[in-house]
Amino acid sequence: MPTRPTILIVDDELGVRESLRAILSQDCDVLTAGSGEEALAVVEAQPVDLMTLDLRMPGMGGISVLEAVKARNPEIEVLIITGYGSFDTAVQGLRHHAFDYISKPFDSDQIRRLVQAALAKRTATQRLKAAPDN
Numbered sequence: 001m002p003t004r005p006t007i008l009i010v011d012d013e014l015g016v017r018e019s020l021r022a023i024l025s026q027d028c029d030v031l032t033a034g035s036g037e038e039a040l041a042v043v044e045a046q047p048v049d050l051m052t053l054d055l056r057m058p059g060m061g062g063i064s065v066l067e068a069v070k071a072r073n074p075e076i077e078v079l080i081i082t083g084y085g086s087f088d089t090a091v092q093g094l095r096h097h098a099f100d101y102i103s104k105p106f107d108s109d110q111i112r113r114l115v116q117a118a119l120a121k122r123t124a125t126q127r128l129k130a131a132p133d134n
Helices: 014-024 036-045 062-072 087-095 108-130
Strands: 006-010 029-033 050-053 077-082 100-103
Touching: 006 014, 006 036, 014 029, 014 108, 029 036, 036 050, 036 062, 050 062, 050 108, 062 077, 077 108, 100 108
Parallel strands: 006 029, 006 050, 050 077, 077 100
Antiparallel strands: none
């Protein structure tokens, strides 16, 4: 039986974390973090396939978390979900290799589609890296 992907939801708002957990827990193992610092501790402690990431949080902001996570493990896909989106922050997130960038409030079907696409990209990347050179 294949293992379920692990998703880390990072948002300082409990309601958002729990909404995303409800949306994603049917297909994935879900971990949560209420701050950037907590998110980095989780990533250090256990494997994570995908992270949803809020940009505006007290303490360590989302872009700093994104940079730190990608420095530790560039294969973790990151989906930015923010209530304070702007063109500049979208460009910044994508420049740091976020998979996608969406605004709150989010649509649960859109979240599921984006998560599945990000996980499919991660799986394809891992298969390519594991393939023998020809």
